[in-house]
Amino acid sequence: MTGTEAYFEMGGHGAYIWPAYGLVFAVLMGLFVASRRFAGRAGREFDALNPRTRRTQEETDEA
Amino acid sequence: MHHFANPTRFLRLADRIQPWAASLTMAFVLSGLYFALLSSPADYQQGETVRIMYIHVPAAWMALFCYTALAVSCAAALIWKHPLASLAGRATAPIGACFTLLALVTGSLWGKPMWGTWWVWDARLTSVLILFFLYLGYMALNNAFDDPERGHKASAILALVGFINVPIIKFSVDWWNTLHQPASVIKMSGPAIHSSMLIPLFLMALAFKAYFVWVLLIRMRGEINAMKVRALRMRQVHDAEQNRSTPVASEAG
Numbered sequence: 001m002t003g004t005e006a007y008f009e010m011g012g013h014g015a016y017i018w019p020a021y022g023l024v025f026a027v028l029m030g031l032f033v034a035s036r037r038f039a040g041r042a043g044r045e046f047d048a049l050n051p052r053t054r055r056t057q058e059e060t061d062e063a
Numbered sequence: 064m065h066h067f068a069n070p071t072r073f074l075r076l077a078d079r080i081q082p083w084a085a086s087l088t089m090a091f092v093l094s095g096l097y098f099a100l101l102s103s104p105a106d107y108q109q110g111e112t113v114r115i116m117y118i119h120v121p122a123a124w125m126a127l128f129c130y131t132a133l134a135v136s137c138a139a140a141l142i143w144k145h146p147l148a149s150l151a152g153r154a155t156a157p158i159g160a161c162f163t164l165l166a167l168v169t170g171s172l173w174g175k176p177m178w179g180t181w182w183v184w185d186a187r188l189t190s191v192l193i194l195f196f197l198y199l200g201y202m203a204l205n206n207a208f209d210d211p212e213r214g215h216k217a218s219a220i221l222a223l224v225g226f227i228n229v230p231i232i233k234f235s236v237d238w239w240n241t242l243h244q245p246a247s248v249i250k251m252s253g254p255a256i257h258s259s260m261l262i263p264l265f266l267m268a269l270a271f272k273a274y275f276v277w278v279l280l281i282r283m284r285g286e287i288n289a290m291k292v293r294a295l296r297m298r299q300v301h302d303a304e305q306n307r308s309t310p311v312a313s314e315a316g
Contacts, residue, residue, distance in 0.1 A: 010111040013176050017114050020172040021100075024118045024165055028274060031161050035278050039285030046288040049295040 070287045073147055077280040084277035091270035098263035106260075113260065115173040120248070121268040123166040125275060126194060127229055129159025133201065134226040137219035147283070149215040150290060152222065153205060154282035158275055160198035167191060178242055186235035187243035190228055197225040211293065 010017045099117035106113035133155045140148035170188070171181045182188065205218035236245040247255040254261060 010114070011105065013110060013112045016112060016172045016176050020115045020118060020169045023168055023172075024122070027161050027165055031158065032274075032278055032281075035157075035281045035285065039281050039288070042285040042288035042292065045292045046295070049292055049299075 070147065070290075074284060074287065077284060081277065081280050084273050084280065087273035088270055088277050091266050091273055095263055095266035095270050098266060103259050103263050109177060112173060112176050115169055116260070117263045117267045119166060119169040119173055120264060121271045122162045122169060123191070124268060125162035125271045126159060126166050126191065127232060128272075129155055129162060129275065130194060130197070130222075130226070130229055133159060133198075133222050134229075137222040140215060141219050141223070147287075149219070150283060150286040151279075152201075152215075152219065154279055154286050156198055156202050156205070157282070158278055160195065160202070162271070162275075163191065163195040163198060167195060183242050185241040185243055186239040187232065187241050190232045190235050194225075194228055194232060197222070197228060201225075 008014050008018070095117065099114055103114070103117075105111045133152050136145075136148045136151040136155065139145040140152060167188075170191075174183075175181050201218045201222050204221055205214045208214040208217070235241060236243055248261070248264065256264070
């Protein structure tokens, strides 16, 4: 067994350690992406409804 | 604090904090992972599985911290009608729920090789599972009403009642006979862990804390914009109703 293989083997407990770290990464990354999407969607909806930003957008479109 | 109750002022402050929170998250995650997975030694009894501690314990701390933050924002929303408090609660709950889920699953992955079982119904594990259900209950109740104000109020009461579970979780290992080990970091006689293991533990705890601030600010921005969208839609409906009623009134006159 090479050094790298032994490292990933983690003394026979790699099957518990790596899924634990993988899950933490996946859940925290998923929450981050979902939060960014939620904030982006809410921001776009607000810009579309807000008379001030809508007017600016229409003026830009006309130009 | 009331100075930042104004959403515009709050967003301006959030704009300044967010890059710092993002940078700190990255720095603490990278240094924490280096110490947790490469530099720190294996435990003399638990072997390499001790490395799960560096994510399990900070996740459990965050689960309790987020619920405390949720209860404080709910109290502020109910007592002082703080304009951003309800939104802070809504923004905190999904983050806390994720950390609680991570504490439960990583604990299970640690428990199987060490205790020989994925799960036991002992006081610590059961009370943390209840905490997870409290987060889910808060989020479900918050979105259950057509009138958001009623949802905020009902879910805030649930969150405050559920706060009793936080000290129960903390002291469950002292009050009852549990398979889960007692506190070994935060205790009166000082930590019972060697510094080579405390360093990655605290670095990962700081990484999770900085991540919490970063994601909270993103979610708060979303919640504030969603609140403004609701207000603008209400105004549009109100204006449309007034326009409909005006010609009828003039015809009648």
